[in-house]
Amino acid sequence: MDLFEYQGKQYFAKFGIPVSAGDIADTVDQAVEVAERVGYPVVVKAQVRVGGRGKAGGIKLANNADEVRLHAGNILGMDIKGHVVRRLWIEVASDIKEEYYASFTLDRSAKKHLGMLSAQGGVDIEEVAAKAPDAIARIHVDPVDGLTAQVCREWVRAAKLNPQVEDEAVAFLLKLYDCYIQGDCSLAEVNPLIVTPQGRVHALDSKVSLDEAAAYRHPEWADFEGMASLDERERAAEEKGLQYVGLSGTVGIIANGAGLAMSTVDIVNQVGGAPANFLDIGGGANADRMVDALTVINDDPNVRVVFINIFGGITRCDEVANGIVAALSRLAKTAPLVVRLDGTNAEQGRAILNANTSERLIMIPDMLTAAKKAVEMAGA
Amino acid sequence: MAVFVDDNTRVVVQGLTGKQGQFYGLRNRAYGTKVVAGTNPKKAGENVEGIPIYASVREAVTQEGANTAFVIVPSAVAAASILEAAEGGVSLIICVTEHIPAHDQARVYNVLKRNYPHVRLVGPNCAGILSPGKANIGFTPTEVAMPGGPVGIVSRSGTLAYQALYELTQSGIGQTTCVGIGGDPVPGTSFVDVLAAFQADDETQAIVMIGEIGGTAEEEAAEFIKSNVTKPVVAYIAGVTAPPGKKMGHAGAIISGGKGTAKAKMDALTAVGALVAQNPTEIGGLVKQALGR
Numbered sequence: 001m002d003l004f005e006y007q008g009k010q011y012f013a014k015f016g017i018p019v020s021a022g023d024i025a026d027t028v029d030q031a032v033e034v035a036e037r038v039g040y041p042v043v044v045k046a047q048v049r050v051g052g053r054g055k056a057g058g059i060k061l062a063n064n065a066d067e068v069r070l071h072a073g074n075i076l077g078m079d080i081k082g083h084v085v086r087r088l089w090i091e092v093a094s095d096i097k098e099e100y101y102a103s104f105t106l107d108r109s110a111k112k113h114l115g116m117l118s119a120q121g122g123v124d125i126e127e128v129a130a131k132a133p134d135a136i137a138r139i140h141v142d143p144v145d146g147l148t149a150q151v152c153r154e155w156v157r158a159a160k161l162n163p164q165v166e167d168e169a170v171a172f173l174l175k176l177y178d179c180y181i182q183g184d185c186s187l188a189e190v191n192p193l194i195v196t197p198q199g200r201v202h203a204l205d206s207k208v209s210l211d212e213a214a215a216y217r218h219p220e221w222a223d224f225e226g227m228a229s230l231d232e233r234e235r236a237a238e239e240k241g242l243q244y245v246g247l248s249g250t251v252g253i254i255a256n257g258a259g260l261a262m263s264t265v266d267i268v269n270q271v272g273g274a275p276a277n278f279l280d281i282g283g284g285a286n287a288d289r290m291v292d293a294l295t296v297i298n299d300d301p302n303v304r305v306v307f308i309n310i311f312g313g314i315t316r317c318d319e320v321a322n323g324i325v326a327a328l329s330r331l332a333k334t335a336p337l338v339v340r341l342d343g344t345n346a347e348q349g350r351a352i353l354n355a356n357t358s359e360r361l362i363m364i365p366d367m368l369t370a371a372k373k374a375v376e377m378a379g380a
Numbered sequence: 381m382a383v384f385v386d387d388n389t390r391v392v393v394q395g396l397t398g399k400q401g402q403f404y405g406l407r408n409r410a411y412g413t414k415v416v417a418g419t420n421p422k423k424a425g426e427n428v429e430g431i432p433i434y435a436s437v438r439e440a441v442t443q444e445g446a447n448t449a450f451v452i453v454p455s456a457v458a459a460a461s462i463l464e465a466a467e468g469g470v471s472l473i474i475c476v477t478e479h480i481p482a483h484d485q486a487r488v489y490n491v492l493k494r495n496y497p498h499v500r501l502v503g504p505n506c507a508g509i510l511s512p513g514k515a516n517i518g519f520t521p522t523e524v525a526m527p528g529g530p531v532g533i534v535s536r537s538g539t540l541a542y543q544a545l546y547e548l549t550q551s552g553i554g555q556t557t558c559v560g561i562g563g564d565p566v567p568g569t570s571f572v573d574v575l576a577a578f579q580a581d582d583e584t585q586a587i588v589m590i591g592e593i594g595g596t597a598e599e600e601a602a603e604f605i606k607s608n609v610t611k612p613v614v615a616y617i618a619g620v621t622a623p624p625g626k627k628m629g630h631a632g633a634i635i636s637g638g639k640g641t642a643k644a645k646m647d648a649l650t651a652v653g654a655l656v657a658q659n660p661t662e663i664g665g666l667v668k669q670a671l672g673r
Binding site for chain 1: 407455456479480481482483484486487489490491494519520521523524535536537538539540541542543546563565566590592593594595596597600618619620621622623626627628629630631632633637642658659660661
């Protein structure tokens with residue numbers, strides 16, 4: 001789950017990480033009210049989960065109420081790379097002496113946490129990595145040892161941060177690591193991490209992703225979910241406990257197992273079609289699950305055909321076939337189904353489907369042929 | 381021969397008294413796997429269809445000679461269960477539990493590496509390990525498998541491994557072992573570990589490797605194949621057309637920052653001589669080709 005900047009800053013603040021005083025605003029009047037409260041000059045910042053907000057005109061300095069009105073009015077409703085701005089973050093403007101970069105993430109290959117720190121912040125870190133790779137100091141943190149103050153200090157020196165703020169930078173990074181670990185972040189990134197003329201170090205931006213698997217031990221995350229970036233279809237699927245990812249095509253997809261579902265999306269694309277979704281129905285593909293899956297898919301107005309790709313393992317193909325037939329009888333309306341069954345008791349399963357073939361149900365035993373048929377029907 | 385599990389495997393099931401644990405534990409026993417114990421501190425002294433329940437893995441090791449732990453417990457307690465199994469004295473831990481927080485996975489991985497270097501963890505979020513005719517631990521449907529070799533299978537995905545088993549069996553080609561390494565970001569056992577085991581296994585003559593988007597495990601496998609694997613490798617990678625930044629069902633199946641694409645993995649494997657299938661139903665044909673049948 002990706003947080004908005006303001007949510008990330010609120011999360012940082014819980015771990016004692018210094019951020020600028022500010023608040024959210026959903027209207028121009030609210031923006032002015034927040035600005036009056038925190039004191040001018042302020043920065044008006046678009047809250048969208050996409051980079052490049054500044055270049056797009058989504059971040060503006062305002063010295064008085066009139067300027068807040070002007071900028072807030074312009075930014076609310078603005079479309080930034082397909083993300084419409086619905087909320088602003090208004091914060092006290094900071095004097096900036098230096099801009100750094102800091103982040104923690106999991107290095108899957110090393111199986112350790114990866115810290116990245118650079119004295120060249122405030123710009124796209126990918127560009128820094130490409131142009132001046134030595135400008136980024138990387139450390140691997142063994143989760144068993146954690147990040148010690150000693151290691152952190154050496155890291156700050158390796159990154160060639162201003163020696164005058166070394167103590168502040170070490171304290172900041174230890175808190176950021178604490179937030180990353182205790183806060184179950186998959187990414188905790190600060191860019192820019194600024195130094196003020198007074199020698200204070202603080203987070204001017206935040207990019208935080210949370211590990212959904214850890215939600216059970218973070219009841220406070222419920223506050224973030226209202227603004228999550230799920231589309232309507234993804235929200236409906238989540239409520240039914242289905243693994244669903246919305247795509248933009250016309251072929252609805254149901255498969256059992258994440259791997260087979262990915263494969264099915266691939267094969268539909270490979271034969272010239274466009275999948276409407278990824279959906280993993282899970283192990284026991286019974287009638288109830290099938291009704292839930294078909295309901296979510298049929299609610300998508302783009303869907304013209306549904307390709308059901310099932311491998312029968314412990315749940316046998318004849319059970320799955322009976323589930324599909326039962327589901328069809330319970331659904332008044334559905335896009336036509338192209339079904340491919342393979343695996344345990346495949347012959348029996350196919351026989352059941354063949355006995356129930358109609359304009360709403362077509363059985364094709366081979367995955368490639370079935371994909372071609374589904375794509376052909378979606379085009380018709 | 382087989383890798384990791386065989387006739388000598390003696391399994392303690394952590395979670396045997398739960399609904400899922402009981403279903404799969406008994407199913408695995410019915411296949412002939414030596415399921416010798418279960419654990420549950422609150423139900424010690426009881427039994428599940430004749431399988432004794434102990435308070436801890438250590439007792440199951442001492443009393444029943446268990447050497448392998450099958451972890452099928454809720455995600456919130458899975459990390460502790462894995463560490464308990466290592467502490468209890470088994471040499472192999474197979475964890476099927478999904479949704480273990482990534483930080484817990486990283487911590488467990490490094491604790492095992494440091495304190496229990498001889499313990500192998502397979503998973504989490506994996507389908508388990510099947511050595512046809514010998515032992516099955518986990519979810520793999522034995523109905524679609526065939527004993528006797530000569531093909532070893534290693535896969536992140538469960539269903540795609542089952543599909544591969546089925547196609548090989550339909551073609552009259554048996555399997556030595558099918559290893560599910562799981563779809564999570566920090567798997568205890570990697571492709572490289574399993575490739576090494578299959579390379580060392582006399583009975584395995586060809587290897588099927590099924591990967592998916594996310595991470596660089598397949599690229600690392602390609603590097604390993606280049607200098608260490610002489611047996612033919614047939615590969616398939618799922619997620620060629622997956623959108624970047626979206627988790628495709630598995631926690632580890634995500635393209636982030638342009639890294640972890642299927643294309644990069646397929647290119648790396650092709651470059652080291654693996655036969656790469658374009659869709660999972662091509663696996664059977666390519667294995668036949670590799671075996672010269």
